[in-house]
Amino acid sequence: MRIVLHIGPETTGADRIQSILSDKREGLKSQGVLFARSPGNRNHMRLYMSVSDPEHVDPFRYNRGYAAPEAQEQLREAMIEGLRAEIAASRPDTLILSAAQMASSFHRPSEVARLRDLLAPLSNDIQVVATVSDPARMLLDHYAAQVSEGRATPLEQELNLIGAPGWWQAATAAMPAIDPIRGIFEETQGPAFWLDLVGLVALWEAGFGAGAVRLFSHDPADLASPGATELVREMFGITRGIGRAEPALPAPLPSAATLSRQRRFNEILLRYMASGDKVVSRQLWRSLLDELVVDGTPPTPDGLAAISTRFEAANSALMLDHPGMNEDQFTPPPAADWVEADPERGFRASQYLLAARWRIDKLSAEQLALRAEQLAVAPAETAPAPPAAPQVEAESDDSLSETARRLMPPLAVQNFEKLRKSSYAPHNRIGAVDEEQLAASFSPAKPRKLAKGKTGNLIVGCMKNEAPYILEWVAYHRAIGVDNFLIYTNDCSDGTSEILDRLQALGVLQHRNNDNWKGNSPQQHALNQALKEPVLKNSDWIIHIDVDEFINIRCGNGTLDDFFAAAPDATNVAMTWRLFGHNGVTELKDEFVIDQFDACAPKYCPKPHTVWGFKTMFRNIGAYEKISCHRPNKLDEAFETKVKWVNGSGQDMTGEALKSGWRNSKKSIGYDLLQLNHYALRSAESFLVKRQRGRALHVDRSIGLNYWIRMDWNDHRDVTIKRNLPRMRAEYDLLMQDDTLRDLHAAGLDWHRAKAAELHGMPEFEDLYRQALEVRLSGTERVAYALALDVES
Numbered sequence: 162m163r164i165v166l167h168i169g170p171e172t173t174g175a176d177r178i179q180s181i182l183s184d185k186r187e188g189l190k191s192q193g194v195l196f197a198r199s200p201g202n203r204n205h206m207r208l209y210m211s212v213s214d215p216e217h218v219d220p221f222r223y224n225r226g227y228a229a230p231e232a233q234e235q236l237r238e239a240m241i242e243g244l245r246a247e248i249a250a251s252r253p254d255t256l257i258l259s260a261a262q263m264a265s266s267f268h269r270p271s272e273v274a275r276l277r278d279l280l281a282p283l284s285n286d287i288q289v290v291a292t293v294s295d296p297a298r299m300l301l302d303h304y305a306a307q308v309s310e311g312r313a314t315p316l317e318q319e320l321n322l323i324g325a326p327g328w329w330q331a332a333t334a335a336m337p338a339i340d341p342i343r344g345i346f347e348e349t350q351g352p353a354f355w356l357d358l359v360g361l362v363a364l365w366e367a368g369f370g371a372g373a374v375r376l377f378s379h380d381p382a383d384l385a386s387p388g389a390t391e392l393v394r395e396m397f398g399i400t401r402g403i404g405r406a407e408p409a410l411p412a413p414l415p416s417a418a419t420l421s422r423q424r425r426f427n428e429i430l431l432r433y434m435a436s437g438d439k440v441v442s443r444q445l446w447r448s449l450l451d452e453l454v455v456d457g458t459p460p461t462p463d464g465l466a467a468i469s470t471r472f473e474a475a476n477s478a479l480m481l482d483h484p485g486m487n488e489d490q491f492t493p494p495p496a497a498d499w500v501e502a503d504p505e506r507g508f509r510a511s512q513y514l515l516a517a518r519w520r521i522d523k524l525s526a527e528q529l530a531l532r533a534e535q536l537a538v539a540p541a542e543t544a545p546a547p548p549a550a551p552q553v554e555a556e557s558d559d560s561l562s563e564t565a566r567r568l569m570p571p572l573a574v575q576n577f578e579k580l581r582k583s584s585y586a587p588h589n590r591i592g593a594v595d596e597e598q599l600a601a602s603f604s605p606a607k608p609r610k611l612a613k614g615k616t617g618n619l620i621v622g623c624m625k626n627e628a629p630y631i632l633e634w635v636a637y638h639r640a641i642g643v644d645n646f647l648i649y650t651n652d653c654s655d656g657t658s659e660i661l662d663r664l665q666a667l668g669v670l671q672h673r674n675n676d677n678w679k680g681n682s683p684q685q686h687a688l689n690q691a692l693k694e695p696v697l698k699n700s701d702w703i704i705h706i707d708v709d710e711f712i713n714i715r716c717g718n719g720t721l722d723d724f725f726a727a728a729p730d731a732t733n734v735a736m737t738w739r740l741f742g743h744n745g746v747t748e749l750k751d752e753f754v755i756d757q758f759d760a761c762a763p764k765y766c767p768k769p770h771t772v773w774g775f776k777t778m779f780r781n782i783g784a785y786e787k788i789s790c791h792r793p794n795k796l797d798e799a800f801e802t803k804v805k806w807v808n809g810s811g812q813d814m815t816g817e818a819l820k821s822g823w824r825n826s827k828k829s830i831g832y833d834l835l836q837l838n839h840y841a842l843r844s845a846e847s848f849l850v851k852r853q854r855g856r857a858l859h860v861d862r863s864i865g866l867n868y869w870i871r872m873d874w875n876d877h878r879d880v881t882i883k884r885n886l887p888r889m890r891a892e893y894d895l896l897m898q899d900d901t902l903r904d905l906h907a908a909g910l911d912w913h914r915a916k917a918a919e920l921h922g923m924p925e926f927e928d929l930y931r932q933a934l935e936v937r938l939s940g941t942e943r944v945a946y947a948l949a950l951d952v953e954s
Contacts, residue, residue, distance in 0.1 A: 162248070163286045165397045166276075167259035168267075168365070170355060172302035173292040173379035175261035177409060179203040181393050182257060185403045192401055195253035199243030200260070209260035211237035212275040216339070219266055219348050220310060223341045224443050226878050239590030241279060248283065256284070257397050264291050265303065265355050266348050268333045273368035289365045290396045292379040294490045296356045296472050297465035303353050305414050305460075310349045311446055313428035315501055316465070318352050323471045329360035343434050344441060356468065359475050377485035385410050395485065416457030417502035422510075423450045424501075429510040433521070440525040449517050455505060464499030527745065564935070565942040569949070576945035580768075584827070587766040587940040589877050592810075592833050609642060609722075617644030618721055619700035621691045621788070623675070623684045624648060626655045626850075627708045628909020630843075632902070633753050634708045635669065636892035640885060641714060642721035643704070646670035647696050649687035651678055655916075656909040663902050671696055688788040697781070704778045705788055711755055711838040712736060712778075713882045715809075727834050728811035732782060732804050733793070735775040735818060736837040737825050739764070742875035747934065749846040749917055751910050753889070755882050758840055762874035763940055764832050769947040771871055773825040776837055791823035809835040838882055841872040846917040849930055853920060869933045871947045876940040 169175045182189070182196045183203045189196055200208035210222045215230040227233045248256065258280075267273060280287055293299065304316055318335070325331035332354035336347045355361050362374045377396055383389060387405040394403065415423075426449070433439055441449075462469075470493060480486045561569070561577060569577070580586050611617045620643050624631070635646065648670055650658050661672035671694075678686035688705065691697050702721075706712070717723025728734070744760040766772040777792040779785070784800035785793030796804070796819065806818040810831025817829050825831075842848045852865055897903050920926040938946065 162284045164256045164284045166289045168263035168291050169261035170264040171261040174384040177384050179259050181406045193254035195251045196257045199247050205258050205260040207240045209262050211240050220346050268354050277368045287369050289374045292377050294379040295469050297462040297469040297494050301462045308423050311427050312349050313431050328357040329354050342437050376483040378487035378490040414459040417460040418457045418505040419454050421502045421504040422453040422508050425510040429514050462494045463497040466494050466496040469493035564937050569946050573946040573949035576948045581941050585768050587763045589763040591765045616696045616699045618702045619645045620704045621647045623687050624650050628655045628657045629913050630708050631660050637889045640888040640892045649673045649675040651675040651683045655912040660905045700781045703781050706776050709840045713836050713838045716834045724835050728807050730805050731807040732780040733806040734778040735808050737775045737809050738839040739836045740874045741840045742873040743842050743845050747845040749844050754840050759878050759880045760875035761879050763877050767827050849920045850916050865929045867950050
């Protein structure tokens with residue numbers, strides 16, 4: 162098997178090349194060519210992050226929770242395990258790997274060697290390919306990308322290197338000291354060492370052998386055209402045609418004034434962060450830069466012509482060895498002096514920073530407090546964690562943390578020793594979904610048209626005292642393709658019923674009072690009654706979930722229709738929980754749940770049984786006579802061969818779930834296409850209110866601290882649902898335009914805040930609150946403790 166490794170750079174058509182490979186993936190597989198999924202769906206970011214030197218923390222490792230060497234090692238093991246499995250399944254003649262950041266990030270021979278050592282057991286035939294063009298044009302595109310990520314240094318940084326005898330050596334020597342807390346990364350602030358293409362080839366051939374590297378010209382016009390597949394064929398040695406690609410124009414550069422504004426703002430922001438007590442997440446940083454955009458003419462590379470001249474002779478010589486390089490793409494631009502554009506409109510970076518300080522300071526206080534908590538768990542073992550995300554912990558620690566030793570009973574300690582090296586030890590190394598790609602913003606969902614007389618996709622839900630959370634939950638599910646809601650309530654005192662009545666008056670949902678429920682539970686009584694309702698009888702799909710559960714579609718454009726297209730034969734979908742912890746948030750806030758809480762359980766966690774519980778979404782075909790909490794029950798025998806259950810990856814699990822069961826097994830677990838984000842706790846104060854359950858003077862341990870131990874998972878981070886924030890916000894804002902609804906929401910929030918204050922004043926509840934916040938456990942420790950609690954119960 163031959164491996165062809167595409168190293169970028171990012172700004173020379175890498176995204177277009179990767180898109181073509183991704184779109185043609187199945188056709189390539191039939192030709193014996195595997196474009197792997199396990200290192201990432203398109204850009205193989207997991208491969209890139211797994212082989213950098215441990216001390217070389219780049220923005221991606223930092224923001225995705227892999228800064229610590231232990232976390233990076235886990236990533237590397239999971240990635241290579243997945244890659245081996247793909248190769249074993251496909252048995253390809255050619256394996257294509259594409260990590261566009263490698264060319265512009267790796268300048269250390271040790272990193273290329275680490276990559277070689279990782280790939281060597283797979284093949285001894287490895288080729289490296291990159292697309293390149295005129296240095297001035299590459300630099301300008303690269304500079305614009307750096308500025309969008311926080312670059313503060315002007316282009317004089319590179320222009321001042323023109324006279325250096327060795328560009329590569331001078332540029333790498335000028336790299337800043339990496340300081341993630343203060344926003345300093347080589348990739349963002351450092352000079353473009355890789356413009357020295359001779360040096361680039363030398364580095365990679367030192368790792369993979371003389372002649373292993375091939376360079377190809379980047380022609381933006383050709384790569385944007387349907388004929389771009391010809392370049393892809395040539396680069397990767399694909400012998401047969403793979404069809405034509407859809408035309409795709411590259412994104413234009415921002416205006417010259419915008420770049421000037423953003424660079425100057427980055428400069429003053431970095432100074433503000435220099436003390437180390439300010440935290441600016443990547444999401445917030447980008448939002449602040451977006452606010453500086455102004456229309457205007459984009460910059461031209463003319464002022465950087467001296468860079469092209471600097472490398473002209475070396476690149477001409479390089480073309481003799483690399484026939485894929487086209488001399489036309491290396492024509493220098495017209496010579497001119499470089500002058501940074503006027504930022505226009507009297508721009509002053511300090512004014513914008515002053516306006517943004519409240520957001521920065523608010524985030525800083527929250528995230529630094531969270532970081533302090535995380536470091537307190539195991540200060541001797543944990544590297545500085547990204548403030549914006551919980552530190553990913555090693556799941557197979559050989560010893561208990563001090564917190565666990567203090568809290569866990571003897572049975573839990575015994576469980577830990579059995580678990581840590583067993584197949585039940587929790588980890589996050591399953592799934593083939595590119596979560597970096599999922600975290601990106603998605604386009605607005607297309608309006609849905611229902612067939613005459615049909616009520617479409619229906620959620621049936623039950624609520625009790627959930628006033629602060631209703632509007633977000635309704636807005637979110639409307640935004641992803643839920644057409645109707647049938648909501649039952651009982652014994653509400655916080656305004657929940659009034660909010661739902663108003664939503665019914667507005668035509669958003671249907672509300673039913675369930676105070677007079679009969680039987681074993683109000684929920685089951687409500688579900689039995691729902692079967693008689695026309696809105697359910699005429700629905701296409703029925704979904705029973707609670708207000709603390711959000712359907713997270715992890716495919717396509719993030720809507721239910723995208724999932725149905727990915728699993729067209731499914732009649733029943735087991736939507737497996739992903740449990741989300743309190744994420745260091747203690748106070749009950751009027752902020753979106755899906756935005757506040759992104760710390761969660763690992764994807765692989767077969768024990769305790771609650772972690773892999775599922776709720777069911779099912780076609781309304783009459784196959785089952787009853788709806789229960791987790792699933793439909795009482796299968797009509799006539800439908801035994803017509804029902805197909807699938808998991809969250811769209812894989813058939815009918816044999817396991819046809820007649821019974823409410824949780825996944827190691828065989829049936831899957832999250833690639835869909836998961837059910839379960840925010841069982843929300844904030845610590847929300848937990849207090851939820852666990853009170855009407856008890857004024859007593860809180861039983863089983864529904865108090867034990868519940869927190871089972872549900873407060875903060876080991877990993879999943880932000881994929883946040884791609885839906887813009888579309889949810891649009892729906893939410895529409896609802897909040899109603900004065901009555903807005904007032905009811907505010908009143909409900911006030912009720913919950915008052916209740917939290919009341920509970921803080923009760924010693925027993927205040928003790929529960931304090932004890933809960935002291936429980937900081939690794940994933941394996943939490944499983945061990947929960948299993949002990951199950952035995953105790």
